[in-house]
Amino acid sequence: MQSTTKFLAASVLTLACALPAWAALPIQKWQQASGAQVWLIESPSLPIVDVEIDFDAGDRRDPAEKAGLSSATASMTSKGIAAGHGEPALDENQLSDAWADLGAGFEAGSGRDRMSFSLRSLTYPDLLPKALQLAARQLGEPSFPENVWQRERQRWVAAIREANTRPGTVAARAFNKAVFGTHPYGYEATEETLSQISVQDMRDFYRVVQPCRAKVSVVGAVNRAQADEIATTLLSRLPAGHCEALPVVPQVAPLAEAAERDIPFQAAQAQVLIGQPGYRRADPDYFPLLVGNYILGGGGFASRLTEEVRQKRGLSYGVYSAFSPGMNAGAFQIGLQTRPDQAKEAVQVSRDVLRRFVAEGPTPAELKAAKDFLVGGFALLIDSNRKLLGNLANIAWYDLPLDYLDTWTKQVEKVTAPEIKAAFERKLQPDRMVTVVVGAVAANPQ
Numbered sequence: 001m002q003s004t005t006k007f008l009a010a011s012v013l014t015l016a017c018a019l020p021a022w023a024a025l026p027i028q029k030w031q032q033a034s035g036a037q038v039w040l041i042e043s044p045s046l047p048i049v050d051v052e053i054d055f056d057a058g059d060r061r062d063p064a065e066k067a068g069l070s071s072a073t074a075s076m077t078s079k080g081i082a083a084g085h086g087e088p089a090l091d092e093n094q095l096s097d098a099w100a101d102l103g104a105g106f107e108a109g110s111g112r113d114r115m116s117f118s119l120r121s122l123t124y125p126d127l128l129p130k131a132l133q134l135a136a137r138q139l140g141e142p143s144f145p146e147n148v149w150q151r152e153r154q155r156w157v158a159a160i161r162e163a164n165t166r167p168g169t170v171a172a173r174a175f176n177k178a179v180f181g182t183h184p185y186g187y188e189a190t191e192e193t194l195s196q197i198s199v200q201d202m203r204d205f206y207r208v209v210q211p212c213r214a215k216v217s218v219v220g221a222v223n224r225a226q227a228d229e230i231a232t233t234l235l236s237r238l239p240a241g242h243c244e245a246l247p248v249v250p251q252v253a254p255l256a257e258a259a260e261r262d263i264p265f266q267a268a269q270a271q272v273l274i275g276q277p278g279y280r281r282a283d284p285d286y287f288p289l290l291v292g293n294y295i296l297g298g299g300g301f302a303s304r305l306t307e308e309v310r311q312k313r314g315l316s317y318g319v320y321s322a323f324s325p326g327m328n329a330g331a332f333q334i335g336l337q338t339r340p341d342q343a344k345e346a347v348q349v350s351r352d353v354l355r356r357f358v359a360e361g362p363t364p365a366e367l368k369a370a371k372d373f374l375v376g377g378f379a380l381l382i383d384s385n386r387k388l389l390g391n392l393a394n395i396a397w398y399d400l401p402l403d404y405l406d407t408w409t410k411q412v413e414k415v416t417a418p419e420i421k422a423a424f425e426r427k428l429q430p431d432r433m434v435t436v437v438v439g440a441v442a443a444n445p446q
Contacts, residue, residue: 027392027402028224035212035243036235039396040227041219043385047123049220050389051230053139054397057115057208060184060249060328066196068156068189070110073202075152077108077117080143085237089143104131106138112185113327114397115209119234120386123221132233140237142206144199157191171271171438174261178434179277179331183252211235212243217393219385252277252329255432265439270343271335273436274350278332279427281325281398288423289323291415294370295362296354297321297334302369308353309336315346321354332428343437355430361421375409 028040062069083089090098099105104121117139121131163169173188180186187193214235218227255276265271279285297305297320309319316336324330334354338346362370382388382405395404 027395027405028227029402030224030228032211032228032231034214034232034235034240036214036216036231037396038216038218038227038231039392040217040222040224041388041392042221042223043219043388044221046385047221048385049119049121049123049128049218049222049230050385051119051219051234052217052389052393053117053234054114054215054217054393055116055209055213056113056246057205058111058113059187060113061205061208061246062184062187064182064184064187065193066201067187067193069197069201069205070115071189072149072152072156072194072197073205074108074110074115076144076149076199076202077138077142077206078106079148079152080145081137082141082143084137084141087137090137091145092148095138098134102127102131102134104134106131106135108138112330116393118389129233132230136234136237139209139234144202144206146199149199149202153194153197156189156194160189160191160194167265167267167269167271167438170263170265171273171436174263174438175273175275175333175434175436176331178259178261178436179255179275180252183328184249185252185326185328185330207239208246209238210243211238211240213246214238215393215396217389217396219389219392249328251280255429255434258432259434261434261436263436263438267340267439269337270340270437270439271337272343272347272350272438273333273335274347274354274433275331275333276429276433277329278323279325280327280329283325285423285426286325287411288415288419289427291367291370291374291412292357292362292420292424293321293323294374295366295420296357299370299373302373304353304357304366305334305350309346309349313345313349315342315349319346319350340439343439347435347437351430351433354428358421358424358428358430361417361424364417367415367417367420371412371415374412378409378412 025041025043029038031037057070059070078095079092081090081095102121104119104127106117106119108115108117110116117135119131119135121128176186176188214231216231216234218230222230279289295304297303300306303321305319305321309315310317316338319334319336321332321334323332334350336346336350382391391405394400395402401407
């Protein structure tokens, strides 16, 4: 019977990844007595529910000397559960087996801004309550075993050492340090910072994970009452109490001048990164910048950078541009790989394309093609419950309007060329950017 349950659960969960979910489904939002906020999209086509719980406990909350603390803490929540409430402790193997027996999953991770926990389970009455109780224990009573952290730290250090042998890692680290300076977005977990992190540090850091700070996103075959009970159960073992405001994370400082970072490295390809601080997700220029970046370098073979750098000159197999907005201003970045002897020319061409785009904006043909692609591809962003959950969690995290998904294509369609030009002029300063070249001789900034 147990093997049949596992097979059925796996089959339905796999099917759920392929079936469509529609943005037209209304988003419901409410706040619980604990202070937790809940967002819900009802999707009754399959007996499955996906839940994400987000807390303001991401990497930007790390102390500089203990960079990696948030990620370590999130990872360690899956390494065991403490005994309590008359229930025995579970080590990492027992916990993994318990999830496998339920045919469900509960994951934790930390990103730049938030620590996230996600649950996926069938909604059958003989399975969902058990999955919720196990998730509540894992969320509320992680054991943070010392011996497991020592092992995981060694693995992490080994991964860092291996990554340091790759030019892409070296380039990204130098770029982030130059762009973000002392802001937490520029922190990097190293052997030294990991050596400073103790199990007690994790327990102390984890205290910010409280119901009053939770943003709970739910997508699946449940109604509002059921979603409210799901959120209540998941948060039931976290410490309740008064939530004081967390310290304000400072904004990312703009660059005062251009900066060059030329790093020798023995590699067949030179790694090139060009950029600066970009913008916060709350910025009203979001849609003009989204559409404009598709034209500049986010649209693959349809982008200006690809046309000028790859197609006309053959300087790189691939080149891109990207913004990464967050609670604070993420980086704007142009990236490419090229032969070391072509790096100087590739940098110059990329800068010229950027300057011209900021100064002139897109052509009517470019704007139409970008809108057609983005609007036409929107359905692929919401064609499964899991993708829909990701979008709902972003709506929750950034306090976006409840009709955000329903109006997304309209927001794209109404962007004009002058709006793109003005937005790029406000956000980018092509003559005050960081340029990192790893594996080639210096490329003059002018």
